[in-house]
Amino acid sequence: MTASCTRALWLPSAALVCSLALLSGCSDSGSSGSGSSGRGKASTAQAAQAVAPAADGGDLQSDYQKVIKDVLPSVVQIQAGGDLGSGVVYDGKGHIVTNAHVVGDAKTLEVTTANSESPLTARLVYSYPEQDLAVVKLDRVPDGLRAAAFGDSAKVRVGQIVLAMGSPLGLSSSVTQGIVSATGRTVSEGGGDGEAGVTIPNMVQTSAAINPGNSGGALVDLDSRVIGIPTLAAIDPSLGNSAAPGIGFAIPASMVRTVADQIIKDGKVTDSGRAALGITGRTVVDDSMQPAGVAVVEVRSGGAADKAGIEPGDVITQLGDTSITTITSLSEALAADKPGQKTSVTITRDGSAKTVDVTLGEQ
Incomplete structure (x- = not known):
């Protein structure tokens, strides 16, 4: 793994042509090798040069530079302990949205904004690992702090040109470009030891380069609107966990707004929209050591x-029409459902199969 905050993640097996693991786009602050001069010094002009298209694309180049000028000042660098990531200014009151894995266990953080010569202190408002989102708030709102504009996820289309902005490898104010490669992806993190990891539905897939440190930054369309929060980049285990070029994932803007608005208003997520069974489980294997289902370890009282x-x-x-072999496959099946939805669950008890009707709860 390339950094202390790296987590091994997997795409749903049905979507795989070859085995791909996913790497969280956060960075260990000491891993870039560029020293302190490599962080917080890249200018908007340098970022624009990094994404400049060919000479015959003058109009597109102007579009890129306008978007960078509009949005880059709203993208910040976040230091949480020894880990480094990015964030997006959410409002004029100093709220910043980022990834939960960028924040980690930290309660206080350092944030470098586009207009601050030195880091500003911030505190964690709330972290919601189930959707890998968190909100932090600056202790002091600096003059000129600019909130980003968030777009409508329903209007995101495959082929749309996008820019990814953040602090890859500690290089703040960096910009990469690509397109929306796919929408509606469900991405799951393996928790290890048969435990459940995070499953995030409806992700935006992009060809824009997502590197360690980009996590929590901005995926932006040419209307200068944030359409997603870059979170994961694919790596290929067959190549020694090297990056798989052009496969990154971002949490859609509509989900970001839903979660952030609740956190800012209530101090927590009160309506996740995520279905749950209300169990703690682990993957079990059959006599051939192949995954064969999810053993229920604990049942939450009053849950589904x-x-x-x-x-x-x-x-x-x-679960419903979906075969369940691992805790990850159960998480992915639940990610496609909604709280209050009625479905069936097939279980094995004392060697006999049984199907029960379930009204799903909320995570």
Whole structure:
């Protein structure tokens, strides 16, 4: 792994042509090799040069430079302990949205804005790892702080030109360019030891380079609107975990607004929109050591599974029409459903299969 905050993640197996792991786009502050001079010094003009198209694309070049001028001042660098990431100014009150994995366990952070010569202190408002989002707030709002404009995720289209802005490898105010490669991707993080990781639905896939340190930054369209928060970049284990070029993922803007607005208003997420069974589970294997389902370790009292009669020791093998073999496949199946939705769960209990009806709860 390239940095202390790196996490190994996997795409849903149905979407794979070859095995790909995903790498969180955050960076260890000591890993860039560029020293302190490599952080916080890249100018907007340098960033524009980095994404300048061919000479016959003068109009497009002007569009790029306008977007960079509009949005880059709203993208900040965040230092959380020894880890480094990015963030986006959400409003004029000093709220900044970023990834939960950028914040980690930190309660106080250092934020370098476009207009600050030295880092500003900030505190964590709330972290929501289930969607890998967090909001922090500056202790002092500097003059000229500019909030970014967020777009409508429903209007994002494959082929749309986008720019990714952040602090890859500690190089602040960096910009890369690409297109929206796909929408509606579900990406899951393996938790290890059979435990569940984070599953994030409806991600925007982009060919814009996403490197360690880009996490929490901005994926921006040519209307100068943030359409996503870059979070993950693909790596290829067959090449020694080297980067798989042109495969990055961003949390869609509409989800970012939904989560951030709740955190700012209530200090927490009150309506996640994420379906849950209300269990703690782990992957189990069969006699051939192949994944064979999810063993229920604990059932939350009053939760969906509890009301349906699911008990500790049961093994979940199917949710609705989806076969369940691992805790990750269960998380991915739930990510496609909504709280309050009725479905069926097939379990194995004492060697016999049983199907029960479940009304899904909320995570």
